[in-house]
Amino acid sequence: MTTVVHNNYLLTSNYSIKQPNNSFLAIINPRYMKRSHITKLKKPHIFLVAVLALAAYLIFAYNYFYFRLHSIKLDWPNNRHTYRFNEKASSNKTYVALGDSLTFGFGTDNYQDSYTYQVAQYLSQNGQGILLKDFSFPGYKSLDILQTVDAVIAYKPDIVTVFVGVNDTHKLVQSGDFTKNYNQILSRLSSETKARIYVINLPYLGAKSILLTPYNHYFDSKTRERNNTLRQLADKYRASYIDLYTPTVNRFKKDGPWYSKDLYHPSAQGYKIWAEIIENDIH
Numbered sequence: 001m002t003t004v005v006h007n008n009y010l011l012t013s014n015y016s017i018k019q020p021n022n023s024f025l026a027i028i029n030p031r032y033m034k035r036s037h038i039t040k041l042k043k044p045h046i047f048l049v050a051v052l053a054l055a056a057y058l059i060f061a062y063n064y065f066y067f068r069l070h071s072i073k074l075d076w077p078n079n080r081h082t083y084r085f086n087e088k089a090s091s092n093k094t095y096v097a098l099g100d101s102l103t104f105g106f107g108t109d110n111y112q113d114s115y116t117y118q119v120a121q122y123l124s125q126n127g128q129g130i131l132l133k134d135f136s137f138p139g140y141k142s143l144d145i146l147q148t149v150d151a152v153i154a155y156k157p158d159i160v161t162v163f164v165g166v167n168d169t170h171k172l173v174q175s176g177d178f179t180k181n182y183n184q185i186l187s188r189l190s191s192e193t194k195a196r197i198y199v200i201n202l203p204y205l206g207a208k209s210i211l212l213t214p215y216n217h218y219f220d221s222k223t224r225e226r227n228n229t230l231r232q233l234a235d236k237y238r239a240s241y242i243d244l245y246t247p248t249v250n251r252f253k254k255d256g257p258w259y260s261k262d263l264y265h266p267s268a269q270g271y272k273i274w275a276e277i278i279e280n281d282i283h
Contacts, residue, residue, distance in 0.1 A: 061212040068210045072262035077105035077114065081134045085120060089129030095120050096133045096152050096195070098145050098185075099163040103136035107265030116161075118275035119282060123159070133157070141167045142181035149188050159282070160189055161242075163200035165230070169222045179229050186237040197239035198282055201227040203248050203274070207255040207263035216253070242281045244274055 105114030258270035
């Protein structure tokens, strides 16, 4: 019997016609092999490409936020850490501010625009003498604040604001460690000073143009989780709880003049918004 190939069909000597298997056609016609394999692998390839694309986007979105944050060089505010208001007043109080770059005034080059300075100025109204001692520093986490407590106690403060936790979240400090550190901070301040203690909760930070999906939702969720912890700790130690998150979250999710040029730290306008909220709750 003679076999002839014609137009991808097999012709035998008795003129019967049959479709050859794919292996045979792959040998005699490489173009058929390519079409066949593409058809068979199309769906798995689409799934794999989608997974790789998603992974690439998540890596990009995460690193883009920190790249933008660190590539914008902000001027350091002229924070002298110690300020006096109404020095000749007959009555004087010491206000100690604990925190990170947000308390330090990062985002504005003039410390007088920071919320701490504005709050101290507010407290000095009606001739009240105020000594402001700012123990903050950019990058501080809850553990760093805990390590400053001895120095704070030595100042015998009348008023203490504690505003820390943003760096704990971004530097992936475990929730248990954060709670433990903050608990010790409040425990020592409440038992070893006579100060009125104010726990300032964590605001939403990160304009939508730099904090991309899904990390905007992730950090928002972590912020709300930490704020629940802060409220419980404030209640435990009978400290006042100041809510920055709720009245500012919708505004700070957007780009706007309340942000400095890195679109993360507040501008002078942003700090003024915070100061007015704090002033309503502090006395």
